[in-house]
Amino acid sequence: MLKNKQKLMLGLPYYFWAIAFIIIPLCLVIYYGLTDKTGAFTFNNIASIADPQHTKALWIAVKLSIISTIICLFLAYPLAMILVNFKKGKSSILVMLFILPMWMNFLLRTMAWQTLLENTGVINTLLQTIGLPKINIINTPGAIIFGMVYNFLPFMVLPIYNSLAKIDINVVNAARDLGANGIITFGRITLPLSLPGVISGITMVFVPALTTFVISAILGGNKILLIGNVIEQEFSQTSNWHLGSGLSMVLMVFIIISMIFTAIFDKDGEGLI
Amino acid sequence: MKTAGSVLKRIYIALIIIFMYAPIVTLIVLSFNSSKSRAKWGGFTTKWYVSLFQNDAILQAFFNTIAIATLSAIIATIIGTLSCLAINSMKRKGKTFWMGITNIPMLNAEIVTGISLMLVFIFLGVKFGFFTILIAHITFNIPYVILSIMPRMKNLNPSTYEAALDLGASPFVSFFKVVLPDLMPGILSGFLMAFTMSIDDFVITHFTKGPGVDTLSTKIYTEVKKGIKPEMYALSTIIFITILVLLFLVNVSGNDNKKEKIK
Numbered sequence: 001m002l003k004n005k006q007k008l009m010l011g012l013p014y015y016f017w018a019i020a021f022i023i024i025p026l027c028l029v030i031y032y033g034l035t036d037k038t039g040a041f042t043f044n045n046i047a048s049i050a051d052p053q054h055t056k057a058l059w060i061a062v063k064l065s066i067i068s069t070i071i072c073l074f075l076a077y078p079l080a081m082i083l084v085n086f087k088k089g090k091s092s093i094l095v096m097l098f099i100l101p102m103w104m105n106f107l108l109r110t111m112a113w114q115t116l117l118e119n120t121g122v123i124n125t126l127l128q129t130i131g132l133p134k135i136n137i138i139n140t141p142g143a144i145i146f147g148m149v150y151n152f153l154p155f156m157v158l159p160i161y162n163s164l165a166k167i168d169i170n171v172v173n174a175a176r177d178l179g180a181n182g183i184i185t186f187g188r189i190t191l192p193l194s195l196p197g198v199i200s201g202i203t204m205v206f207v208p209a210l211t212t213f214v215i216s217a218i219l220g221g222n223k224i225l226l227i228g229n230v231i232e233q234e235f236s237q238t239s240n241w242h243l244g245s246g247l248s249m250v251l252m253v254f255i256i257i258s259m260i261f262t263a264i265f266d267k268d269g270e271g272l273i
Numbered sequence: 274m275k276t277a278g279s280v281l282k283r284i285y286i287a288l289i290i291i292f293m294y295a296p297i298v299t300l301i302v303l304s305f306n307s308s309k310s311r312a313k314w315g316g317f318t319t320k321w322y323v324s325l326f327q328n329d330a331i332l333q334a335f336f337n338t339i340a341i342a343t344l345s346a347i348i349a350t351i352i353g354t355l356s357c358l359a360i361n362s363m364k365r366k367g368k369t370f371w372m373g374i375t376n377i378p379m380l381n382a383e384i385v386t387g388i389s390l391m392l393v394f395i396f397l398g399v400k401f402g403f404f405t406i407l408i409a410h411i412t413f414n415i416p417y418v419i420l421s422i423m424p425r426m427k428n429l430n431p432s433t434y435e436a437a438l439d440l441g442a443s444p445f446v447s448f449f450k451v452v453l454p455d456l457m458p459g460i461l462s463g464f465l466m467a468f469t470m471s472i473d474d475f476v477i478t479h480f481t482k483g484p485g486v487d488t489l490s491t492k493i494y495t496e497v498k499k500g501i502k503p504e505m506y507a508l509s510t511i512i513f514i515t516i517l518v519l520l521f522l523v524n525v526s527g528n529d530n531k532k533e534k535i536k
Contacts, residue, residue, distance in 0.1 A: 083286075108300055111501065210382070241395070248385050259380050
């Protein structure tokens with residue numbers, strides 16, 4: 001085999017890349033977040049999260065992303081269980097559900113929900129023909145939750161599916177042989193063993209939902225600002241990188257907490273891919 | 274009882290599929306809508322498919338998207354594969370460290386990755402444009418490559434490589450003839466994953482692009498406010514149907530191979 005040292009050299013392009021484009025950029029966010037325009041040290045950028053408008057945006061983002069994470073979990077768990085036990089064409093269903101839709105641009109797909117959910121849109125017309133009341137969901141927090149669930153559901157299904165697929169069927173059978181019924185077996189065996197997948201799934205949905213600005217811009221009709229929208233505006237409109245960086249650092253705290261949470265429960269990294 | 278359960282399961286999967294595909298069907302329908310408004314149906318037309326090929330701005334954005342996806346996926350695959358060989362030969366601590374670094378772009382919020390790269394380009398004084406988007410895409414693509422090759426590294430059998438050396442092959446030849454084929458499925462899926470992610474990315478491109486350079490995503494985002502050009506629906510439909518047909522063909526030929534093996 002190549003000598004160990006030579007092998008380590010093969011990683012050089014990546015070491016360089018990771019330092020230049022992963023580590024240094026994050027350090028720069030912290031640097032900008034902790035300085036003002038003159039370059040002097042300040043906590044003001046981070047403290048501006050206490051500004052009522054910013055606090056409101058953060059609070060709405062946290063609330064909507066928690067709700068969509070819970071909905072994703074309840075939709076995804078049964079789906080993952082069905083798919084694990086599905087024999088025919090399992091992988092093609094997975095691809096069809098999650099990979100193929102990505103080939104239609106995600107902004108367009110989200111926008112298509114606008115067309116579907118509109119007050120005079122397809123869904124309301126359908127509801128009316130079967131005699132059900134209309135739903136006025138467009139440009140409300142409800143529509144944003146809808147978009148979040150739609151966009152991030154795959155991130156919940158895949159890790160749960162992976163952890164369920166790893167469960168040794170003999171363990172489940174043993175529980176059944178020892179007299180446990182279906183519900184007890186699920187509660188005592190299947191659910192605890194799939195917990196790493198569930199935790200990864202929660203992180204994989206919560207982080208992008210918390211930080212999105214696109215979904216709220218398209219489905220919230222620009223009336224509802226999430227913390228992501230505030231940060232995006234600081235960067236692309238007001239060009240106040242220092243304030244934007246400071247607010248991003250607040251977001252990073254949430255992200256780091258989620259990462260630690262995942263690292264504790266999901267040691268094998270089941271949530272990844 | 275059993276059949277009732279499996280019917281329910283099928284209905285559930287069907288409902289999820291409808292949920293995932295409702296917007297896609299909507300977009301395909303809109304590409305044939307002769308009215309420019311999304312809200313009403315003005316009759317069937319294929320005119321958008323014709324005018325698409327006269328719309329230079331959309332075609333340029335499409336070209337940029339494909340060029341960035343191809344280049345970034347290829348470069349990320351090369352860097353990622355090499356780094357897997359290196360990381361795999363590290364001691365435990367080094368391995369944990371570099372895998373931790375690799376996880377950062379995967380777990381970090383896209384908006385934070387986007388602005389952090391934007392800040393580094395400002396800091397370095399690089400001109401924003403095609404090049405900065407490419408670097409950003411390579412950065413978020415490398416982890417996908419590494420994470421799809423790494424599981425295969427663990428199963429790699431060093432004896433086959435040593436056997437090739439014993440039989441007189443040079444290290445270079447043995448690597449290409451023995452190690453690489455073993456890793457190939459991982460490398461390939463990493464490449465495809467990277468390519469797909471690059472095509473679908475908006476947020477990171479949004480922060481790292483320069484004025485005048487657009488990918489399909491950023492072009493769509495600016496059009497969302499003014500109203501999307503129906504040609505965009507036509508292009509998306511063409512892309513989607515192409516991939517659908519390709520996947521179908523790959524699946525069919527894949528099944529044929531399996532059958533032959535069984536024979």
